Amino acid sequence: MSDLVFDAVSVRYGGRRGLTAVDQVGLTVPSGQVVGLVGESGSGKSTLARAAVGLSPISGGRVLLGGVDVRKLPRRRPLQMVFQDPYSSLDPRMSIGESITEAIPRDVLSGRAARRDEVARLLELVNLDPDRAGHLPGQLSGGQRQRVALARALAGRPEVLIADEITSALDVSVQGAVLNLVREVQQRLGLSMLFISHNLAVVRYLSDIVAVMYLGRIVEAGPAEQVLTDPQHPYTRDLLAAAPSAHTSLFDTGTDAATADTEPADPHHPPPGCRYHTRCPIGPLARADRELCLEADPAVDAARRRHSAACHFSENESHRSHQPAISRGATAP
Template sequence: MNEFRFAEVDVQYGSGRQAMKAVDQVSLVVPAGKVVGLVGESGSGKSTLARAAVGLAPISAGQVLLDGVDVRKARRRGLPPPIQLIFQDPSSALDPRMSVGASIAEAIPRPVRRNRATRQAEVARLLELVGLDPDRMAMLPGLLSGGQRQRVAFARALAARPSVLIADEVTSALDVSVQGGVLNLMRDLQSRLGLSMLFISHNLAVVRYISDYIAVMYLGRIVEAGPVDEVLKDPRHPYTRELFDAAPHRNVQSTLLDDEMPAELATVEPPDPHQPPPGCRFHTRCPVGPLLRTDRDLCVQADPQAAAAERAHQAACHFADSPAGSPAESAIK
């Protein structure tokens, strides 16, 4: 088991006036053998953070650490990648001209794959591990269903014998009828292999099902993080509460229905990521912020991220310890 950590990571694209920080000073810990669910709206930086961890996005500052060691050093030494990323769309992750067996074998460490018999035995073992018949190793990915292709993607990731898996929206491209099977497979693999896992999803019910901890991302920053049950029961950041209110549920009425939304917020456009708002980045959309509360100019003047570690759930909100309103736990069923 290995602790996986982002330490003040920045990912910046462009320079000068065109520069944009897709990830800004993100610190996040995935405890050894645990699952952290990362949620946030599209464009919040979730997938960019995942890609930075495996070297597919440029890290302009900070470190990605595995048991205290920068993973970029492992890549420079030519060691097997300790972190594997499973993408949202298995069709684009697998070469359509390569057989299932060849795709998996390509990721097996070199000493194992040199011998043909050993290589085929390892591919068969990995296919069985993800619930597929080893006879499918000769098939092309296009002959498999979406759920089967995603299982092959899991087998390919596990072939590298990683310490950490990052799963980026791995069920969103699948039919609802097969999502449950893939999620159960993921839980089983994580438990059996003792993997540390970062699980990225927009589906809060799925995050609750699979995760031990939850982190909420907005405009390139983590705005709240903590044990999943605690955060769902008592979210402290207004953005977290809005995410929970927007999730489909049966038992609890939303605290901010569309027809009740204040006029001041109804016409507000999302902020430009090239020029984030000063102070709290959420203040231009916040239902309890300065747009509606004239006594909360602090949200415009000071960045709440600086003292986040001292607040409940590390919430990047000056008023995180104020009464939060209706609990959201029962909303995510």
């Protein structure tokens, strides 16, 4: 197994004056571990994932797997992705057995019988009856289709698996079962995984490391237990405070009223200085003397701070109390 490394990766659309969806992101997915990437919709999470598998253009930096640029890897890449919508990621005219067989590398298994046996093994691995190999995706439930999508990704013999919001399109009743399956498969195969979600409870359940993304940048990253119990960046604290729990209602976010309803800045024209200062409850909106947030980019020296927090005043504010963190339960949320 090898580390997956995002080395100052940028993704731009529309040239220099267009949208920078991902801006100089540095992130490592260590071998055999799960990194949970969390943030609001539009923060750049999915774009970063798509850049890793070659579906979004990398305009700056590199994505490295085992020290090798993924753009230089052979066609059979040891990097596979499971997408959010299992129905759109599967060909509705192909049986699930055909879809999985198509993903099996021919240099690994070439005989028809061997490939049929491999399909059966993969279906059993994701807790599906091998007899379903002849079914079409439309004959399966959403949870079953997502299991097929996972089996198809595993058919490529990956070292790293990227899962992009894989439970958000599923009924709540089956989300937990799919999450349990993902964790079981990851541990059994020793896969490295980048798990993307906006749900902090889900990320906490699966992840060894948590990275928080805002407006195309990583604003905080560290061991999951530390980040979610002692967050350093105000955006991470706001995400935690907004997550419904036994301590808060769906309508009581616990965040400052002046910032809770503030929309994110325009990603086409991100604000100077700290990108979060237009919403930040500890920045110039609340403290007029903190003009530094308007002028200097805290990402420049983030490495010196705990969890590499991109916040000038994280060390001043981290001792303050915040909403109770999401605890790790014995079962999936």
